[in-house]
Amino acid sequence: MSAAAAKRRRIGILGGTFDPVHIGHLRSALEVADALAFDELRLVPNFRPPHRETPQVSPSQRLQMVELAAAGVAPLRVDGRELLRDKPSYTIDTLESMRAELGSEAPLFLLLGWDAFCGLPGWHRWAELLGHCHIVVLQRPDADIEPPDALRNLLAARQVSDPKALKGPAGQITFAWQTPLAVSATQIRQLLASGKSVRFLVPDAVLAYIEANGLYRSPL
Numbered sequence: 001m002s003a004a005a006a007k008r009r010r011i012g013i014l015g016g017t018f019d020p021v022h023i024g025h026l027r028s029a030l031e032v033a034d035a036l037a038f039d040e041l042r043l044v045p046n047f048r049p050p051h052r053e054t055p056q057v058s059p060s061q062r063l064q065m066v067e068l069a070a071a072g073v074a075p076l077r078v079d080g081r082e083l084l085r086d087k088p089s090y091t092i093d094t095l096e097s098m099r100a101e102l103g104s105e106a107p108l109f110l111l112l113g114w115d116a117f118c119g120l121p122g123w124h125r126w127a128e129l130l131g132h133c134h135i136v137v138l139q140r141p142d143a144d145i146e147p148p149d150a151l152r153n154l155l156a157a158r159q160v161s162d163p164k165a166l167k168g169p170a171g172q173i174t175f176a177w178q179t180p181l182a183v184s185a186t187q188i189r190q191l192l193a194s195g196k197s198v199r200f201l202v203p204d205a206v207l208a209y210i211e212a213n214g215l216y217r218s219p220l
């Protein structure tokens, strides 16, 4: 790849606690990566303060499970930078640090569920986010799409209806419609805590890791 092509790689970013990563995350990530022709989709495990971590499951174990899930699955990648800090990262910090590495030309796409998007006005330095990335709102086909007042003007100014028509490295908002699989990490933790199997809800390599390390066995 030429240096110029490397600078223009289309990179999606999906943050989450991934406690543990499951097929809902992975399938959704692949579908949006395909729909928006990403060269890379980075799974970014979020830091959580120690008192909010699941007992007996460390940040590095959450990271290793995401690495096992994404290994060899293009275009998925894992970016552990938020876990390497000793405090929660604001999304703006993560974007600034990625921009410093990738340069100003690479199109970056921050993936957010509808609920997270509606909460955006409460985020640290939220008005600066679109200076670093596009925002792709992952929306369910049956969902209500009335945005809160605080976001109405922003959407009027920045929304592009065709996700493929997003232009430039940052600055626009679009919606990607997906039917999520009915799987959650909460459900997986509950099954494991009651001694049940989570086979086929997580990749086999993640299942083997959970079993080998005896994770999520204690009552929640």
Ligand code: ATP
Residues within 6 Å of the ligand: 015, 016, 017, 018, 019, 023, 024, 025, 028, 112, 113, 180, 181, 182, 183, 184, 185, 186, 187
């Ligand atoms: P928990 O049950 O612990 O709250 P979770 O399964 O919702 O966890 P997170 O790590 O909080 O997982 O999610 C990371 C991202 O993945 C969020 O944007 C969330 O909306 C999305 N996500 C979670 N579950 C699914 C799913 N089944 N299908 C598609 N996206 C999902």
